[in-house]
Amino acid sequence: MMRRFKVTIEYDGTDFAGFQYQAGERSVQAELERALERLTGQRARVHGAGRTDAGVHALGQVISFEAGTRIPLEKLPSAMNSALPPDVRAVRAEEATARFHARFSALSRAYVYVILHRAQPSALFGRYTCHYPHPLDLQAMQTGAELLVGKRDFAAWANESREVHSTVREVYRCTVRRRGPFVLIYVEANAFLRGMVRNIAGTLLQVGSGKRAPEEMAEITRSLQRTQAGPSAPAKGLCLVRVRYEEEPRQAAHEQREELASTRPETAGLETE
Numbered sequence: 001m002m003r004r005f006k007v008t009i010e011y012d013g014t015d016f017a018g019f020q021y022q023a024g025e026r027s028v029q030a031e032l033e034r035a036l037e038r039l040t041g042q043r044a045r046v047h048g049a050g051r052t053d054a055g056v057h058a059l060g061q062v063i064s065f066e067a068g069t070r071i072p073l074e075k076l077p078s079a080m081n082s083a084l085p086p087d088v089r090a091v092r093a094e095e096a097t098a099r100f101h102a103r104f105s106a107l108s109r110a111y112v113y114v115i116l117h118r119a120q121p122s123a124l125f126g127r128y129t130c131h132y133p134h135p136l137d138l139q140a141m142q143t144g145a146e147l148l149v150g151k152r153d154f155a156a157w158a159n160e161s162r163e164v165h166s167t168v169r170e171v172y173r174c175t176v177r178r179r180g181p182f183v184l185i186y187v188e189a190n191a192f193l194r195g196m197v198r199n200i201a202g203t204l205l206q207v208g209s210g211k212r213a214p215e216e217m218a219e220i221t222r223s224l225q226r227t228q229a230g231p232s233a234p235a236k237g238l239c240l241v242r243v244r245y246e247e248e249p250r251q252a253a254h255e256q257r258e259e260l261a262s263t264r265p266e267t268a269g270l271e272t273e
Contacts, residue, residue, distance in 0.1 A: 002068045003068070003095060004097065004100060005064065005065055005066075005095060005096060006063075006095075006096040008091045008092040008093075009058065009063055009089060010057075011057065011058050011088040012087040013028075013055050013056045015087060016054060019052045028052075028088055031085055032065075032080075033045070034083075035084045038083045039080065040069045042068060044065040044066060044067045045065060046063050047103055048102055048103065049061060049062040049102045049109060050240045051103075052238075054235060055234075055236050055238075056235050056238045057128060057236075057238065058241075060110075060240060063102050073094070074093075076093040077091060077093050105246070107245060107246060108243070109188070109189065109243050110173075110186065110187065110240075111187050111192070112239050112241050113184070113185040113201040114238075115131075115183040115184075116132070116182060117181055117183045118133065126236075128236060128237070130236065136209060137208050137210065140213075141176040141183075141185075141207050145185070145204060147218040147221075148187075148221065149171050149172070150171060151169070153167050154169045154171075155193075155224040155226070156220050156221055156222075156224050156226055157193060157196045157220075157221070158226060159195030159199065159226065160194045163194075169191055170189060171187065172188045172189060173188040174186070174200070202229075202230045202231045203220065205230070206230045
């Protein structure tokens with residue numbers, strides 16, 4: 001009997017061309033489908049909540065797929081991990097209804113962009129952070145970040161928008177916080193345009209360095225022109241940390257965000273990504 005599964009996964013995106021399948025390239029989706037075929041003998045189509053780009057990481061990516069397997073639910077993550085490469089891991093598995101779809105059932109996604117803000121780069125966190133050794137005005141960055149909250153046309157923040165029907169998105173939260181040597185830019189929205197968070201992060205770095213005024217974040221949005229925003233921040237600093245679905249009360253989501261924000265990355269292996 002076919003069953004539908006919802007699985008939370010994490011991956012180091014360094015050596016991937018992105019989540020989505022690409023001919024001739026290594027993708028997270030292809031690795032997952034290959035592993036499921038080894039386990040079940042069936043070709044299962046995997047759908048992801050967020051189509052992360054090359055080099056982008058995930059701690060809270062959600063996938064859905066159908067498979068006719070008798071593997072007990074509680075053993076499915078371990079079974080998947082036995083067939084997956086070490087840079088992709090299944091963390092939690094749930095049985096889902098026939099209507100559930102990892103991407104289309106999602107109400108919001110949350111990303112964290114991680115900046116290592118100190119004089120010298122890190123041997124340990126170099127794959128997962130953007131190193132920035134210069135002074136930053138975090139209050140100015142926070143002021144600019146707040147101007148992005150709301151339902152707006154975010155065309156100015158997209159690297160590519162021809163593939164989407166609309167560039168209107170709703171940003172629920174955008175904050176800038178320091179945790180030890182790390183500066184964390186947290187953005188939660190109903191959906192994102194391609195490159196949107198990295199372009200926001202790159203522009204906020206300009207705000208923090210004094211090259212732009214915080215008020216320019218709103219002006220850029222109103223312009224609808226990608227050329228008005230700053231450079232895209234490196235992919236390695238970006239991580240998909242959470243996907244929220246209808247069955248999760250917003251208060252519970254808020255509590256988990258606060259727990260996430262209070263984690264100190266220097267002592268927790270950057271789990272706040």
